[in-house]
Amino acid sequence: MKILVPIKRVVDYNVKVRVRADGSGVDLANVKMSMNPFDEIAVEEAIRLKEAGVATEIVAVSIGVKQAQETLRTALAMGADRAILIVAADDVHTDIEPLAVAKLLKAVIEAEAPGLVIAGKQAIDNDMNATGQMLAALLGWSQATFASEVKVEGDIAVVTREVDGGLQTISVKLPAIVTADLRLNEPRYASLPNIMKAKKKPLDEKTAADYGVDVSPRLEVVKTSEPASRSAGEMVPDVDTLVAKLKDKGLV
């Protein structure tokens, strides 16, 4: 079975982003970019399924600017077999919406015919949490979101999901879309020899037009602003003072 893993190049999760003063967006010039953390978990899960003999080939796909090929090389260094880059934006500040990404992925999937797609549950930049579900809808496939455990058993996958209030286990017919939650696994680091080997693995470069998909946004960004800042707090010297302050405010 072939597994397809969509990955996204996003601002590194440790970076404290800055909103541009003119409200046009978040400043991404000269900011460290990395693979979306949930996508690392998705890649790791695909590799583990290959190591367990369930998967035969892992194809990583990324959509965005040309520089996303660095992110794909990271996936190849972790253990993906080959990569497809779909260049759909000239500027790092252009975020292709989940609906357009899902349509592009659908076209790739129709050409590649994977048995399973493992995506991250959300990208830490737009925080949408939508692409996997949209892709499942467009393909008419089953979906298993927020997965913390995946077991492939013949033509079904048994997936434990992290839901409000606990865990839910469902079984889905393959082919299916699974989206990875934090608890699914601990992603491996790419070793230096594997990073070198990854440079020789195949990476196909395509454009959105190759797939006939219109990537123009449905949502127009009117403005981007700083969240309301909190007024400065005060430090209290001891527990008694803290209790007095909270009682004073009627909170306890």
Add this chain to the structure above:
Amino acid sequence: MAVLLLAEVTDGALALDATAKAVAAASKLGDVTVLAAGASAAAAGEEAAKIAGVAKVLVAEDASLGHRLAEPTAALIAGLASDYEHIVAPATTDAKNVLPRVAALLDVMVISDVSGVVDGNTFERPIYAGNAIQTVKSNDAKKVVSFRTASFDAAGDGGSASVETISAAANPGLSEWVEDKVAASDRPELTSAGIVVSGGRGVGSEEDFKLIENLADKLGAAVGASRAAVDSGYAPNDWQVGQTGKVVAPDLYVAIGISGAIQHLAGMKDSKVIVAINKDEEAPIFQVADFGLVADLFDAVPALTEKLG
């Protein structure tokens, strides 16, 4: 202009707080029709009809809608969509599972975790773990929206909407429920609690997390946790507060042994009053805390619990 709102129904019971908050947000858009779907949903539908601002309730009961599987639920909603300009829900895991699927079936974008409604087409939502607020205007004919419940006050009771029973859509038969592992809790639900007491890595062990729970019980509070505490096994996953866990905005949030990483702050920085107890005076949590106490939590928390008695 009509709004279809997917009620949060769990095992036949309505999650009143989440649904009422979404009703309050949706009322700004037009007449609200609530859809209660499930293997049993009639009681939840009756309860939803009493929420102020609800014009009508649709009840869809079918075995295929049990356990809120995405495929049959999305098919049901997409089948009803022609009568509505807005399709909305509280941003729970159920809605995050179903709504994007509905949106793609309708060939429109989804607008996730909306924290403010500007007008019928324009919405505010946090991005980058809440470090920026984006205002987006939808050019789609239908708007599919999930509401961040922590940003809205719950609609009151006193409604008397009519209730109509409808049939489920054909089950695509792509998925089956196997089992639930529900964490039993007598405490208030995390996302609707007035007070939340959270513990982090500093708590050190599952046993010592009892300190956090004792304080929470004294205050009638819900218990939260940072990712570090969950990953270390001190607390269950569904207690996690943050970008990838739950988003809360209680009157009082007490962060104990939590450094205050960006991803944690994303889930709690809209709390009205934040108290931080940490032995590291440089911890970033003190930058958002209204009251900060630099102290060893193993001394401070038992003392605090006792003095609040």
